[in-house]
Amino acid sequence: xxxxxxxxxxxxxxxxxxxxxxxxxxxxxxxxxxxxxxxxxxxxxxxxxxxxxxxxxxxxxxxxxxxxxxxxxxxxxxxxxxxxxxxxxxxxxxxxxxxxxxxxxxxxxxxxxxxxxxxxxxxxxxxxxxxxxxxxxxxxxxxxxxxxxxxxxxxxxxxxxxxxxxxxxxxxxxxxxxxxxxxxxxxxxxxxxxxxxxxxxxxxxxxxxxxxxxxxxxxxxxxxxxxxxxxxxxxxxxxxxxxxxxxxxxxxxxxxxxxxxxxxxxxxxxxxxxxxxxxxxxxxxxxxxxxxxxxxxxxxxxxxxxxxxxxxxxxxxxxxxxxxxxxxxxxxxxxxxxxxxxxxxxxxxxxxxxxxxxxxxxxxxxxxxxxxxxxxx
Amino acid sequence: xxxxxxxxxxxxxxxxxxxxxxxxxxxxxxxxxxxxxxxxxxxxxxxxxxxxxxxxxxxxxxxxxxxxxxxxxxxxxxxxxxxxxxxxxxxxxxxxxxxxxxxxxxxxxxxxxxxxxxxxxxxxxxxxxxxxxxxxxxxxxxxxxxxxxxxxxxxxxxxxxxxxxxxxxxxxxxxxxxxxxxxxxxxxxxxxxxxxxxxxxxxxxxxxxxxxxxxxxxxxxxxxxxxxxxxxxxxxxxxxxxxxxxxxxxxxxxxxxxxxx
Numbered sequence: 001x002x003x004x005x006x007x008x009x010x011x012x013x014x015x016x017x018x019x020x021x022x023x024x025x026x027x028x029x030x031x032x033x034x035x036x037x038x039x040x041x042x043x044x045x046x047x048x049x050x051x052x053x054x055x056x057x058x059x060x061x062x063x064x065x066x067x068x069x070x071x072x073x074x075x076x077x078x079x080x081x082x083x084x085x086x087x088x089x090x091x092x093x094x095x096x097x098x099x100x101x102x103x104x105x106x107x108x109x110x111x112x113x114x115x116x117x118x119x120x121x122x123x124x125x126x127x128x129x130x131x132x133x134x135x136x137x138x139x140x141x142x143x144x145x146x147x148x149x150x151x152x153x154x155x156x157x158x159x160x161x162x163x164x165x166x167x168x169x170x171x172x173x174x175x176x177x178x179x180x181x182x183x184x185x186x187x188x189x190x191x192x193x194x195x196x197x198x199x200x201x202x203x204x205x206x207x208x209x210x211x212x213x214x215x216x217x218x219x220x221x222x223x224x225x226x227x228x229x230x231x232x233x234x235x236x237x238x239x240x241x242x243x244x245x246x247x248x249x250x251x252x253x254x255x256x257x258x259x260x261x262x263x264x265x266x267x268x269x270x271x272x273x274x275x276x277x278x279x280x281x282x283x284x285x286x287x288x289x290x291x292x293x294x295x296x297x298x299x300x301x302x303x304x305x306x307x308x309x310x311x312x313x314x315x316x317x318x319x320x321x322x323x324x325x326x327x328x329x330x331x332x333x334x335x336x337x338x339x340x341x342x343x344x345x346x347x348x349x350x351x352x353x354x355x356x357x358x359x360x361x362x363x364x365x366x367x368x369x370x371x372x373x374x375x376x377x
Numbered sequence: 378x379x380x381x382x383x384x385x386x387x388x389x390x391x392x393x394x395x396x397x398x399x400x401x402x403x404x405x406x407x408x409x410x411x412x413x414x415x416x417x418x419x420x421x422x423x424x425x426x427x428x429x430x431x432x433x434x435x436x437x438x439x440x441x442x443x444x445x446x447x448x449x450x451x452x453x454x455x456x457x458x459x460x461x462x463x464x465x466x467x468x469x470x471x472x473x474x475x476x477x478x479x480x481x482x483x484x485x486x487x488x489x490x491x492x493x494x495x496x497x498x499x500x501x502x503x504x505x506x507x508x509x510x511x512x513x514x515x516x517x518x519x520x521x522x523x524x525x526x527x528x529x530x531x532x533x534x535x536x537x538x539x540x541x542x543x544x545x546x547x548x549x550x551x552x553x554x555x556x557x558x559x560x561x562x563x564x565x566x567x568x569x570x571x572x573x574x575x576x577x578x579x580x581x582x583x584x585x586x587x588x589x590x591x592x593x594x595x596x597x598x599x600x601x602x603x604x605x606x607x608x609x610x611x612x613x614x615x616x617x618x619x620x621x622x623x624x625x626x627x628x629x630x631x632x633x634x635x636x637x638x
Contacts, residue, residue: 046567059568
């Protein structure tokens with residue numbers, strides 16, 4: 001499943017996460033600010049551009065590499081995963097559908113760390129029901145006039161551009177009238193809403209993005225008119241493996257915290273790890289985490305081999321989204337009262353886990369995808 | 378400028394234990410790492426490569442075939458080439474036989490302006506191999522280097538002492554041994570890792586080197602290990618409380634009580 005380069009990559013990611021990220025994880029969570037120095041270090045290791053082709057300043061790496069780094073970073077600080085978003089959500093639409101000029105400008109910008117990108121599909125009235133988006137892009141000569149509001153945008157407060165999905169044909173039925181645009185945050189009519197106050201991944205900045213008569217040059221249409229839904233689905237398809245890896249990382253981190261704590265915590269005259277209930281809990285948790293790991297890397301390997309992977313990616317996302325919540329819950333339970341205190345990392349992991357079964361397609365949506373693959377659409 | 382860095386793969390001695398019966402290291406399950414001082418040596422070489430044009434950094438290691446991964450790590454940090462000296466005939470060598478092998482390999486590999494080594498390896502702690510290589514190559518050496526400045530072929534270094542440093546000017550070719558205060562080794566990067574695995578790391582055996590078999594390996598090693606043991610832990614320290622005057626008083630009383638003063 002892995003090559004030698006993957007093993008060395010895991011060593012790098014694990015050391016970096018333990019040395020550079022873990023000591024700051026609590027501070028990042030509590031302040032909601034991401035330290036610029038740490039962001040620079042992540043870029044120096046090129047974690048932000050693993051999957052971006054070398055022609056655009058990236059590493060030209062595979063899906064397994066991105067999954068490994070995402071898992072290792074997610075293990076110590078789930079918020080930090082949004083720092084490497086160009087590998088998936090913000091980079092994938094450009095990698096798959098961008099033209100040469102778009103890639104040289106925006107993909108290279110993200111690879112070199114001079115630009116931060118976002119991805120905007122969700123709206124206040126359109127979550128899982130993608131077809132119901134109300135943002136519009138009306139053609140006006142060499143421009144499109146963009147109007148609407150996107151919400152829950154990861155990296156929104158700090159983004160330099162966003163891939164936005166809007167209706168270019170409001171009369172078209174279903175999803176056929178949706179198109180994708182690359183929109184820069186500096187353009188007139190582009191505004192960012194307030195920083196959202198969230199339950200978890202508090203170090204990952206989130207906000208609304210509002211478009212008021214933003215003039216988007218036609219060069220910034222991504223792919224073709226009407227291709228938006230396809231671009232969106234292809235992006236989410238590949239992004240599922242990344243989110244699954246993040247969930248796997250949180251689950252592994254929560255498991256390790258449980259092992260550490262139960263070996264140290266003494267009750268009834270001995271470490272609670274000596275009690276059979278603890279041992280069975282840890283054995284059960286470790287087995288489930290390993291199941292998640294096999295799902296993630298099986299999907300990643302299939303993608304790297306050019307085989308169909310939609311079903312496997314959805315299974316990995318579904319399973320790991322639920323897994324990290326379960327493992328964080330059980331780890332916190334083993335911590336007892338201490339787990340409820342912010343002094344222990346499990347409190348943060350428990351909150352961070354909650355988003356994984358929701359964003360980039362809820363667990364329920366994943367089940368629709370899996371069932372669709374089984375029964376046919 | 379051609380720079381060579383001598384590196385060794387060592388067991389992470391933070392985790393290693395000694396077999397109380399055999400008196401040897403228990404290496405099972407202990408991860409192998411790039412010797413920490415050698416990482417400082419490599420970083421010094423890479424810093425020179427960053428600052429000057431036409432600098433080539435080659436890493437050389439003697440060890441079992443598994444040391445390949447450590448050399449890949451050095452390549453992923455930014456070294457240009459790596460060579461592994463691996464042969465059963467090299468095995469069991471003490472510092473004398475090791476430096477015979479390595480200095481022969483360096484002569485075989487080419488001409489180098491600077492040879493870096495770590496001060497010492499954490500498994501043996503001898504700090505002998507670097508200086509011996511310099512002697513056998515007939516070039517000057519400066520050990521315990523904590524600062525380097527380069528101006529043409531003149532290198533000014535600070536040599537660490539217990540209570541300060543010596544400033545020494547040397548000309549190339551020279552061998553320098555690095556201490557951890559010299560720098561902070563960089564991380565590998567993702568692209569570097571991919572590139573490292575696209576390169577070939579040649580493995581040189583005894584047949585590849587112009588060397589007399591009688592000068593290498595276990596039988597050419599004058600060192601004999603008499604006994605290995607884990608030192609008994611020191612007694613617990615005593616923390617003195619109170620004002621400075623009280624603490625000094627208590628310290629003096631205790632030292633007198635133990636007949637130290």
